[in-house]
Amino acid sequence: MGRDPGLLPGGAVDPTQVPVQRARGTGRVAALTFDDGPDPRTTGRLLDVLADLGVVATFCVVGANVTAPGGAALLRRIRDEGHALGNHSVDYADLGSASLEEVEAVLRDNLRIIRTALDDPEAAVPYFRAPNGNFGRTGPVAAALGMQPLGLGAVIHDWDACPDRTVATIADHLRAAISPGAVVLAHDGGGDRRTTVEAVATVLPEKIAAGFRFTLPRGGGPPHPRPRGGRATLGRPAHLDQEQQ
């Protein structure tokens, strides 16, 4: 790890090289993750929905979207409203066959892009998810850089290749995906994901009424700081400590 010796690790505590795809906690808990943003069409509305419901999520962001117009402001909102960050590569190039050195360069570059946008060289980025879920050699590199690799978890078929991305259909997928212990993969970028966000707005109140709590994926950082904005809360730090794998 010769380049950029001043770069601080992402903040995951004892990350595993093997991707995790379980939520912290027991019982009716699930961890929502949103990939491929930020995107001015959707991320702001999504943050409004999550804040209104007091739900925290993990945003696995793409550097090219952070540096695009509006991206940095949305990233700051994500951080300020108490959500967790994940590194989802600089430009979404597939890393499935990349060398260790290539993976390391991409992960470091995106970590730097995220922290520059946040104007915080110590900002926590405790998760990593490989583009397309093609992990290749990324697991050991992410772990060495202090980021817990995330598996795909439960998908909701909300990306461009999926034939039916109406709110009703995505909501059905989301209802099924939010099950005890699940890490749920949804998208707030990578294309027009407005129907995903409306499905989230529809389904989360149902799940909350059914007793679900929304947490972070296992691994990652220490108990999340109390959100500074919105109404989102993550519960008692001691509780989260106990839930850590």
Ligand SMILES: [Zn+2]
């Ligand atoms: Zn993605």
